[in-house]
Amino acid sequence: MMSPRERRNGFNHPTACDITPRAIFEQRRSLLQALAAGGAGTVLAGWAARDARAQMAPPGKLPALKAVRSTLAGAQGADKPTPHELVTSYNNFYEFGTDKADPARRAHTLKTEPWTVSIEGELRKPLKLDLDALLKLAPMEERIYRMRCVEGWSMVIPWIGWSLAELIRKVEPTGNAKFVEFTTLADPAQMPGLRSRVLDWPYVEGLRLDEAMHPLTMMAFGLYGEVLPKQNGAPLRLVVPWKYGFKSGKSIVRIRFTEKQPATSWNLAAAQEYGFYSNVNPKVDHPRWSQATERRIGEDGLLQRRRPTLMFNGYEAQVGQLYAGMDLAKFY
Ligand SMILES: Nc1nc2c(c(=O)[nH]1)N[C@H]1C(S)=C(S)[C@@H](COP(=O)(O)O)O[C@H]1N2
Ligand SMILES: [Mo]
Numbered sequence: 052m053m054s055p056r057e058r059r060n061g062f063n064h065p066t067a068c069d070i071t072p073r074a075i076f077e078q079r080r081s082l083l084q085a086l087a088a089g090g091a092g093t094v095l096a097g098w099a100a101r102d103a104r105a106q107m108a109p110p111g112k113l114p115a116l117k118a119v120r121s122t123l124a125g126a127q128g129a130d131k132p133t134p135h136e137l138v139t140s141y142n143n144f145y146e147f148g149t150d151k152a153d154p155a156r157r158a159h160t161l162k163t164e165p166w167t168v169s170i171e172g173e174l175r176k177p178l179k180l181d182l183d184a185l186l187k188l189a190p191m192e193e194r195i196y197r198m199r200c201v202e203g204w205s206m207v208i209p210w211i212g213w214s215l216a217e218l219i220r221k222v223e224p225t226g227n228a229k230f231v232e233f234t235t236l237a238d239p240a241q242m243p244g245l246r247s248r249v250l251d252w253p254y255v256e257g258l259r260l261d262e263a264m265h266p267l268t269m270m271a272f273g274l275y276g277e278v279l280p281k282q283n284g285a286p287l288r289l290v291v292p293w294k295y296g297f298k299s300g301k302s303i304v305r306i307r308f309t310e311k312q313p314a315t316s317w318n319l320a321a322a323q324e325y326g327f328y329s330n331v332n333p334k335v336d337h338p339r340w341s342q343a344t345e346r347r348i349g350e351d352g353l354l355q356r357r358r359p360t361l362m363f364n365g366y367e368a369q370v371g372q373l374y375a376g377m378d379l380a381k382f383y
Pocket of ligand 2: 200202296297
């Protein structure tokens with residue numbers, strides 16, 4: 052994703068489409084080799100290096116998070132999950148840099164405890180919850196969702212968490228609540244990417260209240276049976292599987308209920324490219340590329356085979372009704 056500001060600043064990182072899976076793999080392998088050989092000492096000293104190794108580690112290194120398999124329609128995941136090593140090494144988390152490998156390399160500086168989320172705005176029962184209370188708020192479910200990035204690549208991720216609706220019911224929105232705004236952490240001391248003015252920090256995203264209440268909309272605390280790796284948005288992030296990935300904010304600190312549609316970061320950066328809705332839609336192209344197909348990370352060989360993108364990312368039966376009668380080309 053590139054905003055007009057980035058273009059003005061001559062900022063130009065490769066989009067996902069420019070990076071071959073092989074290049075990603077080799078980049079990661081050399082990093083792992085450097086870490087194993089202790090050769091990363093100049094970049095990451097002591098503590099940081101150990102923490103970085105934990106972030107790059109195979110499953111079994113982070114605390115387990117127990118969950119039951121979801122029975123929700125669409126949450127079982129017909130597609131094969133993307134390998135853990137790719138889910139945790141190919142990321143968008145611009146607070147840690149704009150390269151896909153930056154978050155796994157740098158997010159060890161993120162401090163996830165203590166963590167508090169403020170739930171505020173048009174509510175009868177506004178709340179501040181710490182991580183422990185959030186973890187206990189509702190039974191944890193494992194849900195295997197497709198994730199489609201607006202850049203034209205996708206993954207399949209086994210998330211752990213609960214429906215955001217569980218939280219929304221507890222705080223009792225007033226009749227004025229029409230939208231929900233999600234603000235994510237922006238601490239320059241922990242997030243080296245904030246130095247670059249790619250976006251106006253903090254990263255803010257939003258949903259209509261009915262979208263936020265939809266059972267598929269998930270607050271995720273883990274993936275692959277463990278707490279979230281930092282690069283994936285620890286300690287909690289949103290997951291809205293029928294929308295482009297950028298709608299799913301990572302490392303959330305504030306959830307605010309509003310009457311007016313919230314101003315969101317990518318929409319502010321480039322309104323003609325990133326709409327408020329941003330529902331996955333193969334028929335509505337990004338101004339600079341087609342959205343008709345996608346590259347599934349991990350499954351493409353040398354031929355760079357692309358697969359067709361599905362309407363609402365394959366969740367049309369579940370969410371299509373939310374947009375009945377709406378012109379999806381206008382409200383992109
Ligand atoms: N705070 C924050 N959240 C974010 C982003 C980001 O840069 N900052 N990137 C988004 C984008 S573009 C995508 S595709 C997904 C990627 O999630 P993943 O790295 O866990 O696959 O996170 C989204 N959430
Ligand atoms: Mo994305």
